Amino acid sequence: FLGSECPLARLYGPRLEKLSQDFPQVRFLGLSSNRQDSLEDIQAYVNEIGLTFEFAKDYDNVLANEFEATRTPEVVVLGPLGEIRYRGRIDDQYIPGVAKPEPTRHDLRVALEELTSGKSVSVAETQPAGCLIGKVPQSAQPTELTYCQEISRILQRHCVECHREGDIGPFALTDYEEVVGWGEMMLEVIDDGRMPPWHANPKYGEFHNSRQMPVADKEALREWVAGGMPHGNPQDLPEPLPVVERWRIPGGPDAVYAMSEDSFSVPADGVVEYQYFVVDPGFEEDVWVSSAEVRPGNRSVVHHCIVFIRPPDGAEFRGTGFLSGYVPGQRATTFPEGYARKIPAGASLVFQMHYTPNGAPAKDRTEIALKFLPESQVTHDVITVIGINRDFEIPPHAEKFPVSGQTRRLPQNGELLAITPHMHYRGESFTAFLDESDGRSILLDVPQYDFNWQHVYELKKPLSIRDIDRIRFTCRFNNSDSNPANPDPSIHVTWGDQTWEEMAVAFFEVARPHGQNDEIDEPVVLDPVADRKRSAEINQFVKSFFSRFDSNKDGTILPEEMPLAQKRFGFGKFDENHDQQLTESEVRRVAMREKR
Numbered sequence: 001f002l003g004s005e006c007p008l009a010r011l012y013g014p015r016l017e018k019l020s021q022d023f024p025q026v027r028f029l030g031l032s033s034n035r036q037d038s039l040e041d042i043q044a045y046v047n048e049i050g051l052t053f054e055f056a057k058d059y060d061n062v063l064a065n066e067f068e069a070t071r072t073p074e075v076v077v078l079g080p081l082g083e084i085r086y087r088g089r090i091d092d093q094y095i096p097g098v099a100k101p102e103p104t105r106h107d108l109r110v111a112l113e114e115l116t117s118g119k120s121v122s123v124a125e126t127q128p129a130g131c132l133i134g135k136v137p138q139s140a141q142p143t144e145l146t147y148c149q150e151i152s153r154i155l156q157r158h159c160v161e162c163h164r165e166g167d168i169g170p171f172a173l174t175d176y177e178e179v180v181g182w183g184e185m186m187l188e189v190i191d192d193g194r195m196p197p198w199h200a201n202p203k204y205g206e207f208h209n210s211r212q213m214p215v216a217d218k219e220a221l222r223e224w225v226a227g228g229m230p231h232g233n234p235q236d237l238p239e240p241l242p243v244v245e246r247w248r249i250p251g252g253p254d255a256v257y258a259m260s261e262d263s264f265s266v267p268a269d270g271v272v273e274y275q276y277f278v279v280d281p282g283f284e285e286d287v288w289v290s291s292a293e294v295r296p297g298n299r300s301v302v303h304h305c306i307v308f309i310r311p312p313d314g315a316e317f318r319g320t321g322f323l324s325g326y327v328p329g330q331r332a333t334t335f336p337e338g339y340a341r342k343i344p345a346g347a348s349l350v351f352q353m354h355y356t357p358n359g360a361p362a363k364d365r366t367e368i369a370l371k372f373l374p375e376s377q378v379t380h381d382v383i384t385v386i387g388i389n390r391d392f393e394i395p396p397h398a399e400k401f402p403v404s405g406q407t408r409r410l411p412q413n414g415e416l417l418a419i420t421p422h423m424h425y426r427g428e429s430f431t432a433f434l435d436e437s438d439g440r441s442i443l444l445d446v447p448q449y450d451f452n453w454q455h456v457y458e459l460k461k462p463l464s465i466r467d468i469d470r471i472r473f474t475c476r477f478n479n480s481d482s483n484p485a486n487p488d489p490s491i492h493v494t495w496g497d498q499t500w501e502e503m504a505v506a507f508f509e510v511a512r513p514h515g516q517n518d519e520i521d522e523p524v525v526l527d528p529v530a531d532r533k534r535s536a537e538i539n540q541f542v543k544s545f546f547s548r549f550d551s552n553k554d555g556t557i558l559p560e561e562m563p564l565a566q567k568r569f570g571f572g573k574f575d576e577n578h579d580q581q582l583t584e585s586e587v588r589r590v591a592m593r594e595k596r
Helices: 007-022 039-049 059-066 107-116 147-158 176-191 215-226 528-549 564-574 584-595
Strands: 029-032 054-057 075-078 084-088 255-258 264-266 275-279 287-295 302-310 322-326 339-343 348-355 362-364 367-372 380-388 401-406 415-422 427-436 439-446 457-464 472-477 505-513
Touching (some): 039 054, 264 348, 415 427, 415 439
Antiparallel strands (some): 287 367
């Protein structure tokens, strides 16, 4: 059971095609039971994915109901007499909102191998993950709500920003025939808190870009779906939202810079590590940016992008070098009137790209657009102050492991504009706060951090930090089996650029009066390319160290395994707990300190 627009059905389509080639003795039949999938939609899906096995439209959900199928993708394997031998998922790589780097069990392949070898299926049923099949309702409760009057307006307020033709949403929610097929799925993602994407605790702070859906709107959707999703009078429909312009910067950008001359090729599946592209924009004098917007060349494969400023050597520069970023649904960065960010003459732009394959080979050429402000009109300098902790080690199987950090000094007469937390797959929660005389003041609380949504939490009103020395934060990590995104709960986890490593970082957008030259935070720029090089050098050092001295390859180094000179002068340097044995974690911590 597949669907033409379901993201997981698109990811798993090529895998099913590969399985059909690997098991020619098994007949494969693809079915779409979605009421919203037209024959044209199905044909386009088959052609794009490259499926060669049979495919049919399951009108009125006859077969889906007979086999009790509920999601796409979902597999039912029948024996020669029509008996069900296996049902469920294809493998365990994806669950809602989470993607493992690789599957740990290929359920369908194992079942087919066992069946074609004359064996019983060892695991005959698994839980499918994916989109709910858009079935025709079998019953309806009374309701006066209609799509044309109430529901279309709710969708415009909360969903259509992304779910429209040409935008990031995998399907559009602008047409009734499409919407009714996704009715039950909309309720599920809203109830789970996956949509609309927003993760700040509403108890703390007010944010300009909040996507909280009011309870009344949720209940209206629930009543409408239970009522059979009536259409209503077309004359009640609202005006369509304005067509999305290429750039959302007010008045349009002054300049656009691409990450590279050529597009980057994204494979059909697997994990693509962060990619970095360094661009020379040719600034011969300082420029001031009042608005910036990152636009992916291919939204379907760009998970997120962060663009950093890399100043030339010796340039006077403060902050981390953060310029702008993109996550699905994020708006353009536009500062208040008179506020602007400096890019010094001779600076480069560094694009940090995180790609997520979508089931078919793709290409991307992401761009950034900038709006400039003459320095004579700049009233406030915008800088990004960083709170960071690189010196941590998360133990194996640890839950709710805390890592705390803080900014250094903040600018005098400064204002806080926005907060951006950043962790990787083990990140679980984040809190930023101030220590005040009457207690702790929470600025932002993210109880369920989601790596898939790198939000910039923009304060509704700038917050004066005139009398604040520093901002503190605490990240909590889940390195246990209970974290479905955890790449490996059995290892010690330290700082690193790779997603299987971790980061404990908070970016704070701060404004100060233009021309104020007080020292703030760290004068060095956070350079992701240099950071990645540092991480690779540390990994290589640790690997080389154990290759040289761990003679019995048991993962620890004893004094007698080291030559006399190294034992006399180097062993104690690494043996932090003085237990007369060196672990990989101890060697890594020393290497991290020396590489800082």
